[in-house]
Amino acid sequence: MSRSWNLALESLRLVRRGHIRTLVSRALFNRTVCTISEDLLSSSSSSHTVVDESYVLAELSSLLPISSKTTTGKEDTCLKDEVAVDSFLSPEERLRGVFLQKPKGKSAIHKALSSLCVDLSIDIVANVVDSGNLSGEAMVTFFNWAIREPGVSKDVGSYYVILRALGRRKFFTFMMDVLREMVSSDLKCLTIAMDSFARAHYVRRAIQLFEESQDFGVECGTESFNSLLCCLCERSHVSAANSVFNAKKGEIPFDSCTYNVMIGGWSKLGEVEEMEKVLKEMVEGGFGPDCLSFSYLIEGLGRAGRINDSVEIFDDMKHKGCVPDAKVYNAMICNFIFARDFDESVRYYRKMLDEECDPDLETYSKLVSGLVKGRKVADALEIYEEMLSRGIVPTTGLVTSFIKPLCSYGPPHAAMVIYQKARKAGCRISESAYKLLLKRLSRFGKCGILLNVWDEMQECGYSSDVEVYEYIVDGLCNIGHLENAVLVMEEAMRKGFCPNRLVYSRLSNKLMASNKTEMAYKLFLKIKEARIQDNARRFWRRNGETDKVFVYVKISLTGSHLSPTLGVVCIPFWWVVVA
Structure with a gap:
């Protein structure tokens, strides 16, 4: 008993005096501790003496005085403080924090999650499972709880989120369990799983999943085969995709999309001979090359350093009855940007407008990004203004990609132009873009603009x-x-x-x-x-x-022995653990 009490007192002494002074006066604290210690030592000398519970509680009350008249007020204050500190955490952090406490059993986890009273949505669910360091089991447990809540619907779209998150973290066992337990899966679910395997270089498992697609309610046909080839080629497993492509000839009917996927895969590697080989098979199969085929071919020639050959193919397209579309022009613009011939890339953009071919978001993305990285800031801002005047609103990530290189050299004027025009057009600015601007403005001492951007950042909810x-x-x-x-x-x-x-x-x-x-x-x-x-x-x-905002020590009585357990003493950001 004496040893337990000494440990409790020692733990209290570890708490900083500045926090204790807010609770009791130092003199009262020392006097009470000495009194309790002497009384406990004298009581332990007699084996027949039983510690009176009311006596111990009275001594603890003098140690940590709480007036009965103000108990409710203090509890309200504690609650307000707890809510205030909890408000600094986002809903995603609060939900992930439940798993840090390691509750025992799924029912305890579900109860702890429900007690947070979070307005759940599929976006919050995605943020919880996509970030942090939750285990696969924790992610599945959280998802199973979330789909029972009113804010999240139990449909295929919700399962896309958990399948993609599990696959990204390489929790393939849990991913396959979720895929099997789904009421009805579709081709997109299967594509997410195959892409996860391909990203992790588990090519054989991706191919095996395609062959077992009928077990998941998806037909093993041309569409699912094209999805497999697309996943493999997107993850640079073009050789494996080519092997499957050759192995399935005659078993699965091919369409123009099948050939275009293979041409696009070889295009990323700059393998011109392989592209021409697939293009020849495409013609023999009764499918003429379209604009997508030519765009892949032009892009592949550019990656191989054969810019002149890509120009010849572009010029011969009209003679073959194929009018270049935005994808073909994008390939030509991209080739000249890679060659750092920015004037020629702008010329093809102007030619595109003269031919009444409407540029798309990808056109401006490649052109503006290339000009910004090439430090052609004036031309980049001019093209950027033309993009906005055509009603094409850049995505959040695209604006960040424009601002990032501009904040690495020169004054922040150009970056601020990009930011202000994007904000005026209704584009949501990312938190990372705001931080880039604040850092650059801070370095150049533009404090007026700095504070304005800071206010706008807070207005956006960051x-x-x-x-x-x-x-x-x-x-x-x-x-x-x-x-x-x-x-x-x-x-x-x-x-x-x-x-x-x-x-x-x-x-x-x-x-x-x-x-x-x-x-x-x-x-x-x-x-x-x-x-x-x-x-x-x-x-x-x-x-x-x-x-933790509140740390406390609660001492309970079990018979004649003191049994300290974890409780609360209003000391911010500290834990006092009494063994």
């Missing part, structure tokens, strides 16, 4: 993390707004972030150089506290625990 706060602090330091930089850093620490040592050192040195010693010292104390808490969080994350 929360600020430690990187964002570091960029803001750096930008404010660069223009000498040290007081504002300190305020931003204090806000970051209040949210549980600890800026890195380089950012803090730069700000601290500038404060000292400006004779603001008192401000620098107060910042030092706060950053020291934040680092202690950050180190504690890192420690418990490494040991499989999640961040």
